[in-house]
Amino acid sequence: MPLAYWLFLVGGLLLATSLASGWLRHTPVTPFALYVVAGMAIGPWGLKVAQVHWLEHMTLMEQATRVALLVSLFLGGLKLRLSWRDPRWRMALRLAFPAMVLTIAGGALAAHALAGLAWPLALAFAAAVAPTDPVLASLVSVDDARDHDALRVALSGEAGLNDGAAMPALSLALLWLVPSTAPADWRHWLLVDVLWALPAGLLIGFGLAYAIGSLATRLKAMSGDTAPSDLLALALLALTWASAEALHASIFFAAFAAGLGLRHTERTVVSRHPNPAVRDELDELSSHPPAEVLVNPNLRDHVKPAEPAASIGLMVSDALSFGDTLERLIAAGLTLALGVAFATFWSPTGALLALLLFVVVRPLSVWLATAHSGAGHAHRLLLGWLGIRGIGGLNYLGYAAVRGVSTVEIHRLADLVVTVVVLSVLVHGASAQPLLAWRQAVQDRRQGSS
Numbered sequence: 239m240p241l242a243y244w245l246f247l248v249g250g251l252l253l254a255t256s257l258a259s260g261w262l263r264h265t266p267v268t269p270f271a272l273y274v275v276a277g278m279a280i281g282p283w284g285l286k287v288a289q290v291h292w293l294e295h296m297t298l299m300e301q302a303t304r305v306a307l308l309v310s311l312f313l314g315g316l317k318l319r320l321s322w323r324d325p326r327w328r329m330a331l332r333l334a335f336p337a338m339v340l341t342i343a344g345g346a347l348a349a350h351a352l353a354g355l356a357w358p359l360a361l362a363f364a365a366a367v368a369p370t371d372p373v374l375a376s377l378v379s380v381d382d383a384r385d386h387d388a389l390r391v392a393l394s395g396e397a398g399l400n401d402g403a404a405m406p407a408l409s410l411a412l413l414w415l416v417p418s419t420a421p422a423d424w425r426h427w428l429l430v431d432v433l434w435a436l437p438a439g440l441l442i443g444f445g446l447a448y449a450i451g452s453l454a455t456r457l458k459a460m461s462g463d464t465a466p467s468d469l470l471a472l473a474l475l476a477l478t479w480a481s482a483e484a485l486h487a488s489i490f491f492a493a494f495a496a497g498l499g500l501r502h503t504e505r506t507v508v509s510r511h512p513n514p515a516v517r518d519e520l521d522e523l524s525s526h527p528p529a530e531v532l533v534n535p536n537l538r539d540h541v542k543p544a545e546p547a548a549s550i551g552l553m554v555s556d557a558l559s560f561g562d563t564l565e566r567l568i569a570a571g572l573t574l575a576l577g578v579a580f581a582t583f584w585s586p587t588g589a590l591l592a593l594l595l596f597v598v599v600r601p602l603s604v605w606l607a608t609a610h611s612g613a614g615h616a617h618r619l620l621l622g623w624l625g626i627r628g629i630g631g632l633n634y635l636g637y638a639a640v641r642g643v644s645t646v647e648i649h650r651l652a653d654l655v656v657t658v659v660v661l662s663v664l665v666h667g668a669s670a671q672p673l674l675a676w677r678q679a680v681q682d683r684r685q686g687s688s
Contacts (some may be wrong), residue, residue, distance in 0.1 A: 247288075248571045250317070251276055257488055268667035270374050270573045270628075274660060276327065276453040277577020290579040293645070293652060298451025300636025307401060307494040310372040310629075312475050313561035314398045314498020316554065318391065319383035319505060330395025333621065337401050340406050340603035341368040341595075346560050348594050351358060353587045353654060358414030359647055361637055365407035367658045371568050371628030372397040374663060377670040378624045383501070387619060393624060398497075401630045402439060402490035408634055416642040427637045439491030443478050451553065455507055458549040471557035473499065500557060502668055505549045518652045527640070572629055573663065582661045586655025596665065600625050620677065624670060627662035631655050664669050 255262065255269040262269065280288045292299050320326060345364030349355045355363060370393070372379070379394040380387075409431045413423055454470055474496055482492035596598045601622030635655050639648045 242635040243288075244571065244574075247276075247280070248567070248574060251374045251574060252566070252570055254631075264392070266668045266671045268377060271664050271667040273570055273573040273576035274580070277442075277574045279578055280576035281303070282581040285659065288578045290575050290582070292575075292579055293639070293648065296639035296648070297429065298648065300633060300640055302568070303572065303633035303636060304489075306373050306565065306572060306588045306629050308475060308489065309561055309565050309568065309631055311398055311401065311493040312471075312497040313476075313558065313565055314372050314379065314394055314451065315494040315499075316501050316557055316561065317380045317383055317385075318394060318398070318498060319501055320386075320391070321505070323688035326391040327395060328387070329392040329400065329608065329611060332375070332611060333392060333396035333604060334403050335398035337396075337603045337607035338403050340606060341600055342404065344599035344603060346596055348591055348599060349654070352590060352594070353650075358411050359651060362408055362411035362415065362634075362643075363591075363651055365404050365411060365458055365628055366631045366634035366638075366655050367591075368407075369400040369404045369627075369630045370397045370625040371630050372401065373565065373627035373630075374573070375626050377667070378626070378674065388613075389620060389624075393623060395596055398494040399491070401633075402436060402494070404486040404630075404634075405488060406436075407489065408637065412638060412641055412643070413636070415644075415647065421656075434485060435488045436491055436682060438485060439488030439634075440495045441480055442481050442485065442487050443492035443495030443497075444502070446478050446481060447496040448476055448503050450477070451500045451503030451550065455503065455546050455550045458552070459546045460574050468556050468560040470553055471500075471560050472556075479519055499626075500554065502685070504550045504554045507546045510546075539642075540545045569629065572632070574657070576660060579656060583656035585653035587659045587663060588654040589655060592658040596662070598621070616677070616680075620673060624666065626666040626670075627659050648658060 251273055254274060259269075262272075277288070280286055282289065293628075342361070342364040346357070346360040347367055349360035349363045350357055353360070354365075375393065375397050379397060380390045385391075406427070409427055413427060450470070450473075450660065476494065478492045478496045479489055481487075482489040599620065604622035604625075606620055608621065611618075613621075631656070635648070637653055638651065
């Protein structure tokens with residue numbers, strides 16, 4: 239299908255959801271679910287005016303989904319305005335690592351037993367569908383740096399970490415699937431893909447962001463520059479990606495850590511402001527500081543455009559705005575294509591695996607991983623359910639395809655992964671808003687009775 243046709247469809251969908259956003263907020267329907275349904279409507283199951291041949295263009299799919307993930311991970315890290323000592327990180331780490339390992343183990347067992355997949359392919363399937371998605375999880379993740387809700391922070395931290403945390407499992411599966419099982423390969427997997435790639439990704443991303451953010455803050459403050467900083471965010475993301483690739487570090491960890499690093503720079507600069515009252519006010523305006531700082535009557539006489547607090551605020555705000563726009567645009571196109579492709583890859587076995595993953599494997603894994611965490615039963619159950627799958631699974635599928643997995647095995651994997659992702663977008667997306675509204679109502683009742 240011509241590119242102009244896809245642009246017309248994506249543009250029309252973005253316009254429609256933008257105009258209807260006021261009504262959509264009061265329904266359980268998410269924009270991404272609408273994009274998927276629209277894809278089904280114009281695909282082979284509907285009007286038959288669009289067709290997606292993903293298996294013939296796996297390299298393109300991997301690259302497109304990788305860009306979407308990196309932008310979303312960077313944006314997710316930027317929205318988390320937490321100190322490293324904040325106790326809410328503990329729950330995110332429980333979800334991103336022990337819960338992830340348990341989910342992969344349970345998913346691989348289910349795929350082997352129910353779908354008849356050989357263990358290597360079952361492991362690849364589990365690695366693709368286990369991570370929660372940073373792109374499509376906007377309803378349940380932190381959307382504002384002032385949002386310190388424990389549930390949202392945990393889900394945001396998990397989504398930022400678990401795409402990178404699951405990659406070693408996929409790499410391990412590829413050692414079995416692709417004929418390269420020499421002892422050196424296993425040593426390489428342990429030393430490079432696990433012990434080096436994960437911590438190195440965090441250090442590279444955070445270090446680059448902190449260094450570039452600090453330098454840019456000083457230079458902009460010295461020159462009094464208040465021009466938009468969109469290109470700085472793009473440059474930071476590009477340098478982070480290239481550096482992580484060159485040093486064989488996790489690009490997913492690096493992108494998330496870059497967002498955290500730029501936000502940490504902003505927190506550091508704000509904390510150094512000489513006026514305590516201004517510091518407190520800036521902390522309250524940490525979501526989009528510059529626009530609010532320059533018009534806020536409590537601050538405009540104390541924070542000038544040439545001050546570091548305003549400079550770093552401009553950078554953070556522009557990065558948030560730029561990243562959010564780019565993320566929505568790419569995600570809309572990918573989810574529309576996902577809906578079109580669903581007719582080709584629909585699998586009843588995949589639907590059964592999705593049911594097990596959503597209702598048994600993920601909730602049980604989270605329940606076990608969060609034991610003795612101090613969280614209530616309802617909180618832990620919500621964490622177990624609110625784990626939408628999405629673009630990350632498609633990226634893992636493309637990653638496996640371009641690294642030598644046979645066409646037959648990729649076909650089997652694609653049927654299962656695409657089915658799980660589409661059902662997750664629809665089921666988890668439809669249930670998130672009602673569940674969060676119920677949770678808020680319970681919290682309000684408790685506060686009212688106390």
